[in-house]
Amino acid sequence: MKTTLSTLAHSRAGDKGNTLILSLIPFDEDDFDYLEREISAEKVKTHLKSQVKGEVLRYVLPELKALQFVCFDALSSGVTTSLAMDAHGKSLSYALLEMEIENFNDGRK
Amino acid sequence: MKEKIRVGCGAGFSGDRIEPAMLLVEKGNLDYLVLECLAERTIALAQKRKKQDPKAGYDVLLERRIESLLPLLKRHHTRLITNMGAANPLAGAAKIKEIAQKQGLNVKIAVVLGDDIFGKITGNELSMEGKLPLESYGKLVSANAYLGAEAILPALQSGADIVLTGRVADPSLFLAPMVFEFGWNQSDFDLMGKGTVIGHLLECAGQITGGYFADPISKPIPDMHILGHPLAEINKDGSAVISKVAGTGGAITVQTAKEQLLYEVIDPGNYYTPDVVADFSSVRFRELAKNQIQVLGGTGKPLPETLKVSVGYEAGYIGEGEISFAGAHALERAKLAGEIVEKRIAHQFEEFRIDYIGLGSLHGNELSRNHQAYEIRLRVAGKASSPALAQLVGEEVEALYTNGPAGGGGARKYVHEVLGVVSILLDRKEISTSINILES
Known part of the structure; x- marks a missing residue:
């Protein structure tokens, strides 16, 4: 069954200059393994291709049970000079959560 | 203790x-x-x-x-x-x-x-972001x-x-x-x-x-x-x-x-x-x-x-204009309005941007492609070196009231000065x- 990431995880966007930082945290810690297995940096780069022009790095935090995606060249010219409506890219946490996912239930026990 | x-x-x-x-x-x-x-x-x-x-x-x-x-x-x-x-x-x-x-x-x-440490900056330092000399960005403040x-x-x-x-x-x-x-x-x-x-x-x-x-x-x-x-x-x-x-x-x-x-x-x-x-x-x-x-x-x-140093510089002015459309063909009318403004003034700006608020203004066209909105707000933004030119964006959007397309309402215009920020690293001993x- 197809669903979106928003049903099993939450996210907050942060910015440093022209770099967009997106956390991805499961509501239920049992779903962390599924996220770690399924949500790669490449998938995020493809999903956000209209915003993210540079590389995407993924950090895995097993202790915290969270993922962190660092997206370079992602905020046009950066927060201070961008013409975009949301120059910080704060709303992009919810863009990540729009990602469609499959086989979600297979990830559980 | x-x-x-x-x-x-x-x-x-x-x-x-x-x-x-x-x-x-x-x-x-x-x-x-x-x-x-x-x-x-x-x-x-x-x-x-x-x-x-x-x-x-x-x-x-x-x-x-x-x-x-x-x-x-x-x-x-x-x-x-x-x-x-x-x-x-x-x-x-x-x-x-x-x-x-x-x-x-x-x-x-x-x-x-x-x-x-503004007094210690020469302007020749290279930014961390673009590896360009600071003074090439604009007047440092x-x-x-x-x-x-x-x-x-x-x-x-x-x-x-x-x-x-x-x-x-x-x-x-x-x-x-x-x-x-x-x-x-x-x-x-x-x-x-x-x-x-x-x-x-x-x-x-x-x-x-x-x-x-x-x-x-x-x-x-x-x-x-x-x-x-x-x-x-x-x-x-x-x-x-x-x-x-x-x-x-x-x-x-x-x-x-x-x-x-x-x-x-x-x-x-x-x-x-x-x-x-x-x-x-x-x-x-x-x-x-x-x-x-x-x-x-x-x-x-x-x-x-090293310590990070944030350097501010004058980066010109942003002018914005907004106007809303709703009901039948709202998006089509908003797009026509955007095209009209673009044809008239876009060539005068260093950067020019058109957004359809309610559709793709935050996450782009890709993620919003399967969505429809009852109302759409056109937003036009341009970057200019003078406040007068920046102001033109809002003026042109407001002029859509009589010059059309039909049904545009709630026009607003804004101008603000832009200060950019870049960083350098400095030896903490300094x-x-x-x-x-x-x-x-």
């Missing part, structure tokens, strides 16, 4: 609410209140105000915040640490002294100086080094009631009282790392108490209209419990703490501050009771030899700090 201190964060950005800080002082039994009020660009804006008026350039809300807080701070013996000094901490301290005298209170203010906890320690040792700084790394505002009260060795990098974790969790105020976390469907948070700001009870060993004043709105949970821990962190294993390179990999949270989250773990590595004491 104390075994435990209580530190609250009453503001997480320059425009933050005032009453949560008052509640923290009244009911939080705090040793320290921190107000973090300086975003990346705030200090460049403040520098421009200082240029026009040598007595300006501190936080625009300083007067209101201090007037409300000072009597409470004195009554509850809570010391204040804040970066509201912005581009002009000395003038900010003079204003605080004036307020204290008016309120008949004796207050000792310690001003931390040394972050403003400010250069402020991120100072660390060390710069704040002499101010705390002076016994001041209020410590006023300019640019200081946000977590350092919180780490300083820990180092001071617990007598931490600053080369114990694990302790400095733990303290930095606590500072980072607190620094955005309402972001950890459920505020910016909230979503009424997936992450509902109670009583957000009276959102409480956070406080931490910190132990000498660097562990802490984050909570908030009873009776305030919001929630502190493992989930809110996780979101805040990762906020704006480029590399969770290497979080650079002037005090330490903190490692967040081992951090975990445990719920002790409702709205009480214990912070465990966190380590650190030796501090960097930066010297000092304190200045004022008493009422």
Whole structure:
């Protein structure tokens, strides 16, 4: 069954200059393994291709049970000079959560 | 030396609410209140105000915040640490002294100086972002080094009631009282790392108490209209419990703490501050009771030899115009309106952009392609070197009223000056700090 990431995880966007930082945290810690297995940096780069022009790095935090995606060249010219409506890219946490996912239930026990 | 201190964060950005800080002082039994009020660009804006008026350039809300807080701070013996000094901490301290005298209170203010290194910049330094000489960006207006906890320690040792700084790394505002009260060795990098974790969790105020976390469907948070700001009870060993004043709105949970821990962190294993390179990999949270989250773990590595310097420059003007369309063919009419403005004036601008608010203005066309909106707001933005040209954007959007297309309503126009910020790294040996004491 197809669903979106928003049903099993939450996210907050942060910015440093022209770099967009997106956390991805499961509501239920049992779903962390599924996220770690399924949500790669490449998938995020493809999903956000209209915003993210540079590389995407993924950090895995097993202790915290969270993922962190660092997206370079992602905020046009950066927060201070961008013409975009949301120059910080704060709303992009919810863009990540729009990602469609499959086989979600297979990830559980 | 104390075994435990209580530190609250009453503001997480320059425009933050005032009453949560008052509640923290009244009911939080705090040793320290921190107000973090300086975003990346705030200090460049403040520098421009200082240029026009040598007595300006501190936080625009300083007067209101201090007037409300000072009597409470004195009554509850809570010391204040804040970066509201912005581009002009000395003038900010003079204003605080004036307020204290008016309120008949004796207050000792310690001003931390040394972050403003504009005089040391040649303009030839290469930016971290584009590896281009600073002066190639535009007219430079400010250069402020991120100072660390060390710069704040002499101010705390002076016994001041209020410590006023300019640019200081946000977590350092919180780490300083820990180092001071617990007598931490600053080369114990694990302790400095733990303290930095606590500072980072607190620094955005309402972001950890459920505020910016909230979503009424997936992450509902109670009583957000009276959102409480956070406080931490910190132990000498660097562990802490984050909570908030009873009776305030919001929630502190493992989930809110996780979101805040990762906020704006480029590399969770290497979080650079002037005090330490903190490692967040081992951090975990445990719920002790409702709205009480214990912070465990966190380590650190030796501090960097360079300090980051934020350099502000004049980057021209942005002009914007907006107009709304609704009902049949709303998107088609908005698109026609956008095309008309684009054909008429786009060629005059360095950068020009058209957005359809309600559809793809935030996340682009890809994610919104299967969505439809009943109403659409056209937004046109252009970047120009003069305010007059920037103004043309809004004027042209407004002119759609009579020149069409049909049914456009609610036109608005805006112009604002743009200050850009880039960074350089400077050897910390080149930066010297000092304190200045004022008493009422």
